[in-house]
Amino acid sequence: MSVLLAAYPALAEFEIKLPAAVDVGAPFFLKMYGPEGFTGIHLRWQNKQVYVPAVDGKAALLLGASLESSAGVHPVVGELEVDGRRRTFAREITVQARTFPEQRLRVAGEMVSPDPAEMPRIEEERRQVRQVLDRVTEQRYWDEPFVRPVTGSVSSQFGLRRFFNDQPRAPHRGVDLRGAVGAPVLAFSAGQVVLTGDHYFAGKSVYIDHGLGMVTQYIHLSETSVAPGQTVAAGQVVGKVGATGRVTGPHLHFGLSVLGMWVDPLPLLQ
Ligand SMILES: [Zn+2]
Incomplete structure (x- = not known):
């Protein structure tokens, strides 16, 4: 008599x-979508780790291929996890290579080469933003459909290779949406406000943690209307379009970060 030891849970059940x-x-x-008793997944992607709890047999996670990804096969x-057992x-x-166009912009000189006296402030703001982007809250607040933060069309796409006053700078890590000063800016999805501020380059800013490593950024606002710690619903007003920080005119810069990596939000906007 032979004993057959089947691996459990069977992948076919998923x-x-x-x-x-x-x-x-x-x-x-x-x-x-898993069988009864499916409680979650421990996942690794591009050197990041996340635990995704399953709710009613379903687990959903937004991931992204960072701008620094090499073209080729990524695991x-x-x-x-099913009934306490792991498989x-x-x-x-x-990941397919993509060529991003160049963009050349003219801004005030201090927005390209800040006064050295401003560097501690700029570094501190960078540190705060980094900390917020690296959060991985083990609960999913986000849900589909996502909300377009302003109705305006795209003025600058994600990934543009940027030159400010002919100086090369970091690529464009969000999408710019047209909007008049004072137009309401809406939360992309439900979440918790984790940072607001008036930053050197970003101007008036709001950051929302949507859970499972998804964080959104709304910057260059004329006004912020939420505070850190506050929970927001999808579509709730979080501020108003403005032209604060390093800008050439009023617009919303909308950023989407997943597991600490900026990705193109446009495919998720209606
Ligand atoms: Zn922008």
């Missing part, structure tokens, strides 16, 4: 939705 290929800088979803590996799974995603 429906796993994941794209086969994505572009550099693009966001993408991992969605899993998505993890452990599925490893592994998938591959092909």
Whole structure:
């Protein structure tokens, strides 16, 4: 008599939705539907780790291929948890190279080469933002459909290779949406406000943690209307469009970070 030891939980009991290929800088979803007793996934992607709890047999996570991703095959590996038992799974995603256009902008001189006296302030603001982007709250506040923060069209896409007054600077890590000064800016999804401020380059800013490593950024505002610690609903007004910080005119710069990496929010905006 032979004893057959089947691996449990069986992968066949899961429906796993994941794209086969994505572009550099693009966001993408991992969605899993599991059997009864499915409680969550421990996941690793591009040197980041996250635990995604399952609710009613379903787990959903937004991931992204960072701008620094090399083109080629990247592993998505993890452990599925069912009734306290774990089962490893592994998938591959092909990250496809994308060429981003150049953009040349003219701004005030101090927005390209700040007074050295401003550097401690700039460094402190960078540190605060980094800390917020690296948060991985083990609860999902976000849900679909996502809300376009302002109705205006795109004036600058994500990923543009930027030159300010002919000086090369970091690529554009969000999307610029047209809007008049004072137009309401809406929360992309439900979450908790984790940072507000009036920053040197970003001007008046709001950052919202949507859970599971998703954080959104709304900057260059004329006014912020929420405070850190406050929970917000999808579509709630968080501030008003402005032209504060390093800008050439009024607009909303909207940033989407997943697991500490900026990705292109445009595919998720209606
Ligand atoms: Zn921008």
